[in-house]
Amino acid sequence: MTIHIPFNKPCIVGSELIYVGQAVAGGHASGDGPFTRRAQKLMEDRFGARRILLTTSCTAALEIAALLCDFGPGDEVILPSFTFVSTANAAVLRGATPVFVDIRPDTLNIDERLIEAAITPRTRAIFPIHYAGVACEMDAIMDIATRHGLLVVEDAAQGVFAKYKGQWLGTIGHMGCYSFHETKNFSCGEGGALVINDPKLEKRAEILREKGTNRSQFLRGQVDKYTWVDVGSSYVPSDMLAAFLVGQLENMEKITARRGEIDRLYTMLLAPLIELGLIQIAHVPLHCMPNYHMFYLLTAGLEERTALIAHLRAAGILAVFHYVPLHSSPFMKARNLPLADLPVTDDTSRRLLRLPMYFDLTDRDVAEVAAGVLGFYSERMVE
Numbered sequence: 077m078t079i080h081i082p083f084n085k086p087c088i089v090g091s092e093l094i095y096v097g098q099a100v101a102g103g104h105a106s107g108d109g110p111f112t113r114r115a116q117k118l119m120e121d122r123f124g125a126r127r128i129l130l131t132t133s134c135t136a137a138l139e140i141a142a143l144l145c146d147f148g149p150g151d152e153v154i155l156p157s158f159t160f161v162s163t164a165n166a167a168v169l170r171g172a173t174p175v176f177v178d179i180r181p182d183t184l185n186i187d188e189r190l191i192e193a194a195i196t197p198r199t200r201a202i203f204p205i206h207y208a209g210v211a212c213e214m215d216a217i218m219d220i221a222t223r224h225g226l227l228v229v230e231d232a233a234q235g236v237f238a239k240y241k242g243q244w245l246g247t248i249g250h251m252g253c254y255s256f257h258e259t260k261n262f263s264c265g266e267g268g269a270l271v272i273n274d275p276k277l278e279k280r281a282e283i284l285r286e287k288g289t290n291r292s293q294f295l296r297g298q299v300d301k302y303t304w305v306d307v308g309s310s311y312v313p314s315d316m317l318a319a320f321l322v323g324q325l326e327n328m329e330k331i332t333a334r335r336g337e338i339d340r341l342y343t344m345l346l347a348p349l350i351e352l353g354l355i356q357i358a359h360v361p362l363h364c365m366p367n368y369h370m371f372y373l374l375t376a377g378l379e380e381r382t383a384l385i386a387h388l389r390a391a392g393i394l395a396v397f398h399y400v401p402l403h404s405s406p407f408m409k410a411r412n413l414p415l416a417d418l419p420v421t422d423d424t425s426r427r428l429l430r431l432p433m434y435f436d437l438t439d440r441d442v443a444e445v446a447a448g449v450l451g452f453y454s455e456r457m458v459e
């Protein structure tokens with residue numbers, strides 16, 4: 077059967093296409109034009125962030141952040157193994173060694189209680205990721221970082237428009253990284269942003285992002301020519317993408333409200349399975365304001381998850397899983413580092429399943445997906 081309820085679908089919710097047209101008609105389609113400034117200002121004002129720079133992706137923002145950390149060979153970065161590769165690659169590209177820490181079984185975020193034991197004299201930074209848009213325990217993480225003199229880079233790829241104790245995710249660590257990839261809540265296809273919370277990092281961040289030149293200062297009239305002053309790369313997105321993004325960022329409430337409705341509907345419809353202990357869903361601590369990035373469930377084990385995916389696929393519904401834990405990836409195995417024991421990460425990666433979640437998903441679609449999951453478990457209980 078062909079898939080009629082995909083896992084994800086990009087959406088247009090406001091003036092995205094009008095703005096893209098204006099970006100081209102205005103004669104500035106390359107980077108750092110009026111729409112880039114508008115997107116950055118919109119987020120800075122909204123999130124109370126001192127400086128936000130649009131980038132071509134969250135991966136690019138993480139790379140700039142790792143450059144700003146000034147890692148040397150042998151330096152260590154603490155992060156979860158249960159994350160997307162870009163969190164680790166940013167550090168590895170700079171010659172640093174990733175040191176993986178297990179996750180909490182409730183939020184699937186890095187377990188802050190295990191961080192201190194992973195710190196060595198070579199540790200330079202912590203890269204926590206806010207899984208599914210639910211915040212890590214940032215008070216504990218920032219406290220450890222301060223006591224050990226470490227930098228904190230929040231991978232807030234999934235955490236845009238979510239809060240921890242009243243603070244927007246991405247604005248709590250020294251730096252934060254956002255993603256506007258198609259699969260994220262607010263998107264321009266491919267895109268990202270670097271949030272710079274430590275003022276000392278701002279000037280160099282601009283230079284690294286502008287191919288190692290002081291072009292940003294030149295555009296502001298602060299220098300009379302621009303030239304090569306540092307390393308760097310091409311991390312500036314086209315103003316056409318920024319224009320599309322502005323259309324999405326102007327509608328953050330609307331998008332989040334709909335995702336919240338979908339989340340509550342899934343939760344309500346799947347309640348019988350949750351009450352019977354057959355599946356487990358996300359836990360959101362009271363001090364965390366979520367952005368409903370994902371709706372995931374945890375099955376009893378790998379075999380059950382594989383069968384459930386096949387059951388849904390046969391009904392034309394695409395449900396997906398992630399992550400292959402980074403510590404068990406071919407790349408890490410080939411590096412022959414001491415093997416970490418990460419039982420919660422290993423267990424979660426075998427049981428987690430993500431259900432379709434996107435702005436245009438209808439109540440009927442949600443009901444159909446939930447019916448598929450309920451049907452699967454009722455067939456199993458009869459067997």
Ligand SMILES: *Cc1c(COP(=O)(O)O)cnc(C)c1O
Binds near residue numbers: 133163205254255
């Ligand atoms: C999506 C994602 C990324 C990568 O984002 P891109 O914008 O595609 O580079 C990085 N980290 C996490 C946790 C993500 O979910």
